[in-house]
Amino acid sequence: xxxxxxxxxxxxxxxxxxxxxxxxxxxxxxxxxxxxxxxxxxxxxxxxxxxxxxxxxxxxxxxxxxxxxxxxxxxxxxxxxxxxxxxxxxxxxxxxxxxxxxxxxxxxxxxxxxxxxxxxxxxxxxxxxxxxxxxxxxxxxxxxxxxxxxxxxxxxxxxxxxxxxxxxxxxxxxxxxxxxxxxxxxxxxxxxxxxxxxxxxxxxxxxxxxxxxxxxxxxxxxxxxxxxxxxxxxxxxxxxxxxxxxxxxxxxxxxxxxxxxxxxxxxxxxxxxxxxxxxxxxx
Amino acid sequence: xxxxxxxxxxxxxxxxxxxxxxxxxxxxxxxxxxxxxxxxxxxxxxxxxxxxxxxxxxxxxxxxxxxxxxxxxxxxxxxxxxxxxxxxxxxxxxxxxxxxxxxxxxxxxxxxxxxxxxxxxxxxxxxxxxxxxxxxxxxxxxxxxxxxxxxxxxxxxxxxxxxxxxxxxxxxxxxxxxxxxxxxxxxxxxxxxxxxxxxxxxxxxxxxxxxxxxxxxxxxxxxxxxxxxxxxxxxxxxxxxxxxxxxxxxxxxxxxxxxxxxxxxxxxxxxxxxxxxxxxxxxxxxxxxxxxxxxxxxxxxxxxxxxxxxxxxxxx
Numbered sequence: 001x002x003x004x005x006x007x008x009x010x011x012x013x014x015x016x017x018x019x020x021x022x023x024x025x026x027x028x029x030x031x032x033x034x035x036x037x038x039x040x041x042x043x044x045x046x047x048x049x050x051x052x053x054x055x056x057x058x059x060x061x062x063x064x065x066x067x068x069x070x071x072x073x074x075x076x077x078x079x080x081x082x083x084x085x086x087x088x089x090x091x092x093x094x095x096x097x098x099x100x101x102x103x104x105x106x107x108x109x110x111x112x113x114x115x116x117x118x119x120x121x122x123x124x125x126x127x128x129x130x131x132x133x134x135x136x137x138x139x140x141x142x143x144x145x146x147x148x149x150x151x152x153x154x155x156x157x158x159x160x161x162x163x164x165x166x167x168x169x170x171x172x173x174x175x176x177x178x179x180x181x182x183x184x185x186x187x188x189x190x191x192x193x194x195x196x197x198x199x200x201x202x203x204x205x206x207x208x209x210x211x212x213x214x215x216x217x218x219x220x221x222x223x224x225x226x227x228x229x230x231x232x233x234x235x236x237x238x239x240x241x242x243x244x245x246x247x248x249x250x251x252x253x254x255x256x257x258x259x260x261x262x263x264x265x266x267x268x269x270x271x272x273x274x275x276x277x278x279x280x281x282x283x
Numbered sequence: 284x285x286x287x288x289x290x291x292x293x294x295x296x297x298x299x300x301x302x303x304x305x306x307x308x309x310x311x312x313x314x315x316x317x318x319x320x321x322x323x324x325x326x327x328x329x330x331x332x333x334x335x336x337x338x339x340x341x342x343x344x345x346x347x348x349x350x351x352x353x354x355x356x357x358x359x360x361x362x363x364x365x366x367x368x369x370x371x372x373x374x375x376x377x378x379x380x381x382x383x384x385x386x387x388x389x390x391x392x393x394x395x396x397x398x399x400x401x402x403x404x405x406x407x408x409x410x411x412x413x414x415x416x417x418x419x420x421x422x423x424x425x426x427x428x429x430x431x432x433x434x435x436x437x438x439x440x441x442x443x444x445x446x447x448x449x450x451x452x453x454x455x456x457x458x459x460x461x462x463x464x465x466x467x468x469x470x471x472x473x474x475x476x477x478x479x480x481x482x483x484x485x486x487x488x489x490x491x492x493x494x495x496x497x498x499x500x501x502x503x504x505x506x507x508x509x510x511x512x513x514x515x516x517x518x519x520x521x522x523x524x525x526x527x528x529x530x531x532x533x534x535x536x537x538x539x540x541x542x543x544x545x546x547x548x549x550x551x552x553x554x555x556x557x558x559x560x561x562x563x564x565x566x567x568x569x570x571x572x573x574x575x576x577x578x579x580x581x582x583x584x585x586x587x588x589x590x591x592x593x594x595x596x597x598x599x
Contacts, residue, residue, distance in 0.1 A: 078595075085534065085591040088523055090510035108595060139590030146587065168478075168500045170510065173524035174536050177478060177500040178589040181486040184458040185583040208500075210451035211439075211479040216459060230451035230479065231441030235505075240442045249446055259449050 030054050046266045055223050055266055057203065059105075060112045060129035063162055067270050068116040068125060075114040077147055082109055082140045086173050094171040097133065105132045109140035110165070113148040115155065119274030121281065124152035127162040130204070135165035137209055138172040142179030145213055149186035149195075158196040158280055160273055163214040167207020180212040187216050196280045198273060200264075201228045201251070219276055221264045222251035228259075328529055330522035337503060337521050339495035340474050344549035346556065347406075348375055348390030348433040351473065354556035355563070356381055356388065362419060371412030373404045373436070374484075376419035381431065382564045387423035389416045389484050390433030393474070407440035408480060410453035416484050417460045429467040429567050432484045437502060439480030454483040461486035462583060465575035469566040471541060471559065472496040473548075476526075488582050489566035490536070492528040493559070494543045498536065499526035535589065539566070 029036045033052040037045075046066055047056035058066065064073050081098075088094040102108065110132040116125040126148040128135045145161070152159040168176040187197055199217025201210075204227035211230055214220075222228060229236075229249030237244055247253040254260050264272050339345070352359050356379030364370040375392045378385060391408065394400030416432075423430045439450055461468060461484070468487035476485065476498030492498060501509075503517035506524060531537045541562040548555035570578055 081593040081595050083591040083593040086523070086525055086530075090520070090523060139592055142590055143592055170501055170506050170524060172591075173500055173534075174498055174526065174531055175534055175590055177482055177498075178536055178586065180455075180479060180482055181458050181462070182586045182589050184455060184486070185462050185586045188459060188462045189583065206451075208479055211454040211483075212458065213455070215452040215455040228451070229446045230439060230454065231446065236441045236443060236446070242443050244443060248443065253447070254449075257447050257449065259452055 027056075030056075048266050053224065053265070055203065055225055057130055057164070058266075059131060060107065060127040060162075063127050064112065064116070064125060066266075067118055067127075067160070067162075067273065069118065069120060072117040073114050073125065074116070075112060076151060077113060077144050078108060080108060080140050080144060082138050082169075082172070084171075085139075085175055086171070088171040088173070090171075097171070101132045105129060107132050109144070110135045110137070111141045111144050113144045113151075115151065115157075118160070118270060118277055121274060121277035122155065122157045123273075123277055124148050124155065124157055124159045125162075126159065128164045128209075130164040130166075133169065135163075135209070136167060136169035136176075137165060137179050138169035138176050139179065141165075141169075142182045145183050146186040149183075149190040149197075153190050153193040153195045156193075156195070158198060158277060159190065160198045160200065161213060161217070162200045162202060163205045163209050164202045165205055165207070165209035165214075167209060177208065180208050183213040184216065187213055191218075196276075198276055200269065200273075201260075202226050204228070204232075206230065206232055206249075215259075218280075219261050220259070221262050221269075221272065222254065222260050223269070224251060224263055224265055226251045228254055328525075328527060330518060333521050333525060333527050333530075334518050336495050336497050336527040337517075339547040339549075340497040342547060342549050343395075345474055346548050346552045347395075347435060348388075348392045348473065350552055351433060351556050351559055352377070352379070352388065352390070354553060355560045356386075359388070362422075363415075364418075365411045365414035366418055367411065367414055369409070369411040371404075371409050371415055372402050373406050373408040373440070374412035374416055376415055378422075378428065381429075381560070381567070384429065384567075385426075386429045386431050386567070387419050388431050388433070389419050390473075391436040391481075391484075393435060404440060406436045406475075407438060408436065408483075409440055409442075409445045410448040410450050413439075413453040413457040413483050417457055420457075420460045420464060423466050424464050427466055429469070429571065430461075430464060430487075431563055431567075432468075432470040432487065434470060434472040434476050434481045434485050434498075435474035436477050436480045437475050438477035439483070451479075454479045457483040458486045462586075463579070465579055467567050467570045467573075467578065468582070469563055469570075471563065472498050472528075472537070473559070477502060486582075486586070488570040488578060488585075489538045491539050491541050491562055491566060492531055492537045493541045493548060493555075494528055495547050496528055497521075497526040498528075498531050499524060534591075 030049040032054040113126040201222040359379035361377040393406035394403040470485040470487040471491040503521040504514045506520035507516040508514040544551040544554040
């Protein structure tokens with residue numbers, strides 16, 4: 001029959017799980033086609049919906065497992081933590097938010113960096129995690145990224161960065177903004193040592209991260225459907241009262257306007273990076 | 284027991300005493316103010332002080348880039364266009380003489396009346412504006428002219444076309460271009476230093492800030508809307524993220540504070556311009572003796588140090 005295809009129809013029984021306690025959609029329910037999956041099913045499919053190809057978010061450790069050759073990742077600077085230079089307090093203290101994020105995610109901050117190999121090619125890998133305070137960039141994210149650039153330059157290998165970020169971390173005020181030029185300086189040094197940066201943008205990569213290292217890759221890739229805009233859609237709609245196009249800020253739109261080298265489905269990301277690593281290793 | 288902030292400030296004070304950072308006229312004033320600041324540390328700038336800076340930085344009569352240009356530069360020749368598709372009027376570029384030497388200027392430009400504000404897009408640049416700035420940077424480098432930038436923007440323009448034309452990438456590349464320059468570079472925040480749109484033209488050997496200017500990662504209203512879920516809490520937000528010059532100096536983000544006339548720059552634009560001119564000139568002199576490679580190295584080293592870190596106890 002024409003309507004049938006080879007994929008297993010999990011939607012029959014698993015359509016739309018009950019919402020979580022706070023009324024939000026269950027994280028394993030596809031926001032696009034409402035198919036619902038067990039966690040091990042999603043892990044198997046690299047967290048891509050087998051029904052509609054929606055790319056679910058991927059946590060940093062799982063992303064590293066997806067990309068790096070098994071057992072090759074050696075984490076660096078795991079002890080770095082955010083300080084609270086402004087004694088920042090909004091409705092809650094920044095220190096409290098940090099502690100809570102660390103407990104909830106098992107991460108020290110919003111990025112994990114270290115040496116790795118992809119398809120047997122050595123590289124440095126820096127992967128952001130949106131679950132840690134929206135992947136926001138404060139002093140620790142900036143510092144770890146800079147150290148990753150330095151390690152890459154020292155080892156003479158390319159740096160692969162996978163970003164997922166809401167932008168600069170407001171709780172660190174102007175010091176968060178200074179992480180933009182700080183990471184930009186590090187990329188300049190990396191480039192001067194003839195090191196390469198491959199930047200992979202995942203949903204969402206916005207604000208200060210897009211306006212610094214994520215845009216400066218020698219090759220810039222994005223996952224399908226990833227939002228990559230300097231200002232978020234809500235801010236743009238509110239400020240300008242413009243009607244936003246349906247694909248506003250998405251990878252597909254950015255590709256059309258010339259800001260991306262390729263949109264790479266998650267299943268092809270590892271071989272694509274392997275290919276680039278082989279091409280750039282020609283010295 | 285001195286606080287960490289006090290130790291930092293004392294360090295800067297002794298460094299400032301030893302350096303020729305603000306040669307001549309400004310040094311003693313700067314030292315004096317820092318001493319005051321040290322004394323005031325127990326009673327940090329209050330929320331009211333900070334909000335006053337926000338209001339003065341945005342004051343409708345505050346001098347803008349071109350007001351300073353006509354008072355500071357001789358024989359200023361404006362350069363237009365990004366050589367790609369537009370001339371973004373939110374950013375002014377040009378060449379002129381500052382105390383006898385030819386320099387290149389880049390500055391955000393706000394408008395004074397409705398008509399000019401629309402033309403200047405309230406000082407909010409499109410990617411074309413940053414490409415125009417990059418063109419001026421390249422020109423400066425090619426001819427060995429020092430670069431002066433004046434920062435005064437609520438932020439880069441958040442619009443559909445701006446995103447389509449690559450706002451994020453343009454801001455990133457503009458910073459990269461400044462990092463690469465071999466000529467002396469001096470930036471001064473003269474009003475609002477709004478986030479990425481500001482830092483795009485403020486990566487310099489010496490970054491100055493006028494006394495009542497603000498420099499911040501997000502607008503007070505934007506921060507309040509997100510963290511307090513109420514844009515009306517802007518005062519609280521500003522008090523929390525501290526965008527005033529004294530705090531930026533204390534955090535090591537800027538190299539010096541430029542004094543303003545009593546009541547703010549708008550009370551006496553001529554006097555404000557004279558103070559700014561002296562500070563810009565001194566800052567250029569301060570770095571122009573360096574070897575170009577060394578100057579670039581030091582510029583990068585300065586940004587390499589920015590940020591405050593902690594360490595998890597068990598992993599050490």
